[in-house]
Amino acid sequence: MNRVVIIGGGPGGYEAALVAAQLRGRVTVVDSDGIGGSAVLTDCVPSKTLIATAEVMTELATSHELGVDLRGDAGSDEAAASVRVDLARINARVLRLAADQSHDIAERLQGEGVRVVHGRGRLDGPSTVVATLPDGSEERIEANAVLIATGASPRTLPTAQPDGERILTWEQVYDLTELPSHLIVVGSGVTGAEFASAYLALGIPVTLVSSRDRVLPGEDADAAGVLEDVLTRRGMQVLSRSRMESATRRGDTVTVRLTDGREVDGSHCILALGSVPNTGDLGLETAGIRVNDSGFVRVDRVSRTSANNVYAAGDCTGVLMLASVAAMQGRIAMWHFMGDAVAPLDLGRVSSNVFTSxxxxxxxxxxxxxxxxxxxxxxxxxxxxxxxxxxxxxxxxxxxxxxxxxxxxxxxxxxxxxxxxxxxxxxxxxxxxxxxxxxxxxxxxxxxxxxxxxxxxxxxxxxxx
Structure with a gap:
């Protein structure tokens, strides 16, 4: 029987596990952060759940055009009604849905006969995975094929260190229980634009710091232009061609200093500065696996690394940081290894979405x-x-x-x-x-x-x- 060991339980890992199990492989997933990975627990699922509430608020804000009056009876003495969001309830729902999704995936893996080892995995050569368990002990697992699916983490700077309270990465925002009085979002890529748009819809004043000449520099220019027009019309301040030098906190105030000397004060700051691969301390060198200058694992279009029968999928490869691409890379890897029909990854057919408004x-x-x-x-x-x-x-x-x-x-x-x-x-x-x-x-x-x-x-x- 083909023994497959997968390091990481995110979309690249769990989808690969399901394919390998379907093809009658003996599959073990070594996971340290929770089944579903960051996509389910701290990134995609949570952020889109937050955005679902933001969408409701956006629709309410324009409902007057459709003949819906939320202001109350103009002839009464009562104060005008207003719609407010409860961030504590929103985030509680976010975390509950993420946990439920993780549980559902774990149950599916169990039902398909996949063994899940809770621990931190690393390679000891191309055919052995060592799992460090929560109690400090180690388990060595031999494999005919290994898939690395360890994902990536938010990038930070020495001059802008998150504290989890006021200066935040996008993984830390779900601990907030009170609405920020003024949110600064640093970074105008997909993540920054999505959070800036969502919190603006929740009624929070937002300043978006963009080092480029426009929001979403990697997207279609016409589309980015429409989005920026809408966001500024709704009250967002967009600081283009503005690069952050530092983010510091004093009490309840966060100050973002720009390289041109300007300073922006807010109550909270989200750092959306890109991602770094989780490829350190994985023992890649013991298997002869090559990475690029940024630490991303090099793979071909069928997810093969430079080591025989070692594959990689998802954000740790830097190919295209989408959960759908990670999942497809994982499936392709197992189809290839197990000798099933497989077509190489074609990025020209990948559809993607920016969940702004x-x-x-x-x-x-x-x-x-x-x-x-x-x-x-x-x-x-x-x-x-x-x-x-x-x-x-x-x-x-x-x-x-x-x-x-x-x-x-x-x-x-x-x-x-x-x-x-x-x-x-x-x-x-x-x-x-x-x-x-x-x-x-x-x-x-x-x-x-x-x-x-x-x-x-x-x-x-x-x-x-």
Whole structure:
């Protein structure tokens, strides 16, 4: 029987374990932080649960346009009613849902016959994993294949050290029980933008410090422009081209000093400075596993490392830090090792989403690739402001953008900006994955009225491009 040992119980690890078990491998997962990893316990699941509350607040803030008056009876002597959030209850729910999700995954693993060892794993050569158990003892586990899925941790700076109370990483925000009076978010990438957008919707004044010239520098420029316009219109202060020098705390005040000498004071600060791989003290050198200059494990498109029968998946590889990509890397690794049918990872088919308000979803090629001549494609951008369902729901911001190859008309990418863009991107993702043409996408029936109607309309406008 093939013996598989997986270090790390996040999406890359537990999905790999399920595949290996399905293919009748003898599977052991060595995990120290909780099944589900940071994606379930401290990152993706918690943040999107928080954002779910923020979405409700955003809808309430615009409900007057739909004829809903939350101010109370204007003719009465009573004080105007107001909607407030209870951060302690929100975060209690966040942590409860994360724990429940972790429990569900652990039960699934157990049901599939996967053995889970609670301890910290490290390699001792390419075919042995040593698990250090909570009582300090060690267990040596022999393997025919090893998968490293240890994830990554929030990056900090010597001049900006989190204290877990006022200066926070994105993993520490769920201990807050009172709303910040002024939140400073440092970093305008996906994580920073999501938290800044969410807390703004909860009614908290937010200052976003961005070292680049715009929010979300790695995303579609048109989409980022819409988001920044919306956030500033809602009251967020965005400090572009502003690099943090330090973050310090004095009492209940956090001061973020910028490299140009300016200072920003707030009650709390979230550091969203990127991630560093959890690859230290793993014994990688004992197995001859190569890492890059940043410490990420080098892998090929079927998740192989430089050591025979040692694979790696997820954020520790730095390939694309998405839970969906980690899970696919883990599955691919086990399909490959167990001799099952497998296709190499294709990042050109990965759909992703930024859970801001509005959301930004993307798949396939980018505007930058088209503009740079890497892909010969035509493009169309269709604003959601003309969509009948959007008008009914009071949605004014957002668009659908599609790219298709000239001549063949094959859809090679798309961007959706708007409410639930994470759901709307799916038909575009299918078109990209299956090499459908814009005409084929356009000819599929859509419901009227619906937001998805704009995807079909954009596809129709690409006819003969």
């Amino acid at each position: 509005p959301e930004i979803a993307t798949v396939g090629c980018s505007q930058q690739q088209v503009d740079g001549g890497e892909i010969d494609a035509g493009a169309v951008l269709l604003s959601l402001s003309g969509n009948p369902r959007a008008k009914m729901q009071g949605v004014h911001d957002g668009f659908v953008k599609l790219f298709c190859r000239r001549g063949t008309g094959i859809v090679v990418g798309g961007v959706v900006v708007g409410p639930r863009a994470s759901e709307l991107i799916h038909p575009v993702s299918v078109a990209v994955a299956e090499s459908l043409t814009a005409d084929q996408l356009a000819h599929a029936f859509t419901v009227y009225p619906s937001m998805s109607g704009s995807i079909a309309e954009a596809a129709r406008r690409l006819h003969r491009v």
